[in-house]
Amino acid sequence: MSDGDKRPSGAEDELAGLFALARVTAPEPPDALAARVLAQATAMQGEPAPAVRPAPAGWGGRSGRAGLRIGRWVNAGGLALAGALGFAAGFAGLLDAAPLPASLFPASATQADEVADLNYLTDGPPGASVLLGAAGDTAE
Amino acid sequence: MDGGRVRTTEASVTDHSLQDGAAASCGAGPVADPVRRADALSMERFAAGDRAAARDLTDRFLPLCYRLACRLLSVQAEAEDVAQEAMMRLFAKAPDWQGERARISTWLYRVTANLATDRLRARPTLPIEAADAVPAPGPGPEAALTDRARLLALQAALDGLPERQRLAIVLSQIEGVPQAEVAQVMGCGIEAVESLVARGKKGLAAALGPQRGALGFGGEDE
Secondary structure (H helix, E strand, C coil): CCHHHHHHHHHHHHHHHHHHHHHHCCCCCCHHHHHHHHHHHHHHHCCCCCCCCCCCCCHHHHHHHHHHHHHHHHHHHHHHHHHHHHHHHHHHHHHHCCCCCHHHCCCCHHHHHCCCCHHHHCCCCCCHHHHHCCHHHHHC | CHHHHHHHHHHHCCCCHHHCCCHHHCCCCCCCCHHHHHHHHHHHHHHCCCHHHHHHHHHHHHHHHHHHHHHHHCCHHHHHHHHHHHHHHHHHHHHHCCCCCCCHHHHHHHHHHHHHHHHHHHCCCCCHHHCCCCCCCCCCHHHHHHHHHHHHHHHHHHHCCCHHHHHHHHHHHHCCCCHHHHHHHHCCCHHHHHHHHHHHHHHHHHHHHHHCCCCCCCHHHC
C-alpha cells in the first residue's frame, strides 16, 4: 500500500473518531431554554376553556331568573313607549306646520314651463333675490 | 469548495415546502411510516390544547434543534435563539400539520438549518473566542483536555466549510441522520448529499491536517 493510499484512510479514521466524539458529547439544551420554549408553547395553546359553571341554586338562582324576566318586560316597555312618543311627535309636527305659500306651486306643469325669463327667481321666496343677486343691478 | 459555495443559495428553500408536497416525492411511504403517524398525532393533540403534548414535543425535538444549531453556529446564545424560533414555528404549524408529508424531525432540521444559515449570513466573521457551543467532554483531566481540543478543532474546521457541506456533514456524520432524510432536508438527491459529504470530509481533513500532532493523531505523518 502506497503512502497515497495510507494517508486518506488514516485521515478518514481520524475524522470518524472525531465525529464519534462529537456525537457522544452532544450539547444539551439548557433547562432555562426548555422552560422558555414550553412556556411559549402552552401560551400558544391558549388558556384551557373554562368549565361551564352551573347557575347557583336556591334564592340566588330564583332571583336571577326573576331579574331576567323583569329585564325583558322593561325592554319591551321601553320599546313600546319610544314608539308611542314617536307617533305623537310626528302627528304634532304635521298639525303645527304652517302651510307653504301657494305661489311656490305652479297651477300646472305647463305653466311652469311657460315662465318667460329668469326674473321669476327674484320674485320667489323671500331671500332668494339676496342669494342670487339682482341681475339688473349688477348690469347697471 | 467553490461548488459548495455556489450551492449555498439552495439553502433558502422555504420552510413550508416539506409540508406543501415537496417531501412526498422523496420520502418513504406516505401512510406506512409509523413515525409520521405518531408525529401527526402529537401535533393534533397539541393543536387541541393538550399540555402533555406540548411537553412531549418540547422534550423530543428541542434537543434536536439545539444540537444542530450549536453545530452550525458555534455560539450558544445564537443557537438558543434559533432553536427556540424553530420550535415556535413548529407549534404554529400544528393546526395545519399534514402527517403524511414529512416527519417532524425532517421539517425541524430544515427550519433550523435555514434559520442558522440566515444568522450566519447576517453576522460578521466569528472570532475564535466567541465559539462557546462546544460542550465539555466527560471526566478524566488529560483525556478531557485532548477531547476538548479535538472538539474545538473539529468545530473550527466545520465553521470553515461551505454551508451546505457543513450541513451535510453535521446531519449525516454527527447527528446520524440517514442520507435519504438528509436529502429531504436539503432539498436535493442522495447523490448530491454523498458528494457534499465527500467534499466536506476532504475540507475537514485539509483543515485538521496541520494540527494532527497537537491533537494526538499520528504525528509521525507530519
